[in-house]
Amino acid sequence: MTTFLESDEELVLLTSCADTAEASLVRSLLEAHGLTALVQGEHHHAMQGMMSELQEVRILVKRKHLAEAQAVLDASSVPDEEPASPPPSAGSTIAPAPGPAKLEAPDTRRARRRKRLAWAVLIFPFVPFLIRLFEQDASSRRTEVPSFADDHLFLGEVLRHLRRYGEAELHLRKAIALYRQRFAASERQAASLQLAAVLLEWERPVLAVSALEEELRAIPGSAEESPERYLRLEALALAHRFANQHEEAVKVARRALALGERLHGEAHPELLDLLETYAGALRALGRGEEALVLEARQQRSSAQQVP
Known part of the structure; x- marks a missing residue:
């Protein structure tokens, strides 16, 4: 008699999708990150016609890739609600409890999830290429010119959405410095507000305070x-x-x-x-x-x- 042992190559459930369109988006997103996924029930779902709404499509991945695949899905899901305020410090008055959560129909939540996945599939494969191209161009220049500030601002925004906050902060600070050289007030404002948002999302509000106070003095x-x-x-x-x-x-x-x-x-x-x-x-x-x-x-x- 042999004992069944869990294998790293065994396929396990990652998530369920409402239809084949959403399943295709999830599979494309995983494949863009080098992960293989199997869509279970795809053909059966298509043959059911109008009754297909009663049958979910399942996404399976290898057990050894489960944690990485879940992290990819989590990173591609941007919450629609505003971020909660940080907990009060010791000795401060407790803030009032938040109001009742806004309820949404399942179809609305499903459509938003599908939209986020579609954007993630389109953007993620090109981000490493854009970063490499930018870094190669930057290394070939001995001195930076003011027009290069727009590239720093763009990369800072992209890296912020990827939650690579340390790199985003560096690029945004470079953009602010370059905009200051050419007296570009409107672009500098956009970069400074992006920098503040990065520092707040990165849970560094004191640095955000310092950066904004410097901008106000200027x-x-x-x-x-x-x-x-x-x-x-x-x-x-x-x-x-x-x-x-x-x-x-x-x-x-x-x-x-x-x-x-x-x-x-x-x-x-x-x-x-x-x-x-x-x-x-x-x-x-x-x-x-x-x-x-x-x-x-x-x-x-x-x-x-x-x-």
Whole structure:
């Protein structure tokens, strides 16, 4: 009598798909990463016609590749919700519990998943080539010219979506420095906001605060009442809140709100995210009544945007 032992070559279930189109996207994504996948039930699903909705298609991979394949799927799935705020530090007031989760129909979630997989299949195979091409071109240049800043910005954005935050930070800082040389204010703003987003997603809010404060100091006096300054102040308030620096978050949010009202008006949708950040910082400091006023204002502004 022999004992059955699990083999690394054994096929195991990775995930189930609603139809063959979604299964093809998953298989293409895995093959782009050098992983072999078997679609089980593909032909049977196609022959069932209208009854095929009752039969799921299964994706099988070798047991030794299961963890790697799951990591590929997880990396290609971008959540639709906003990231949760970091937990409060010791001694700070506990933030209010989040509101009820938004429910979506299964068909909507399935369509979003299929869309994310389709983009991942299209983008992932070309990213290593783009990075190699960029690095070869960069190494062939002894000095960088300002026009090369756009390439750094593009690569920084791509690497951010791949969650390679360390490399993304380097490219975005290079882009900011090069834009500063040619006084390209709008492009520099895009790079600085991307850098702040990278540092926040990388859970380095203190570095995000430092980078945004440096950018604010670099804004000329003639641009004190500009949308660029408002966007940086809004991002800085959020960075302070993520760093649990709630007093600073309230001060910056107050300045940003005053500027935003002068630029856009009190009910403009541009202020909605700032109002949420401002109210959250006030609640973290135990100033719930002030936060309620801002939350009520945010709700009224949101209702006005609904057609």
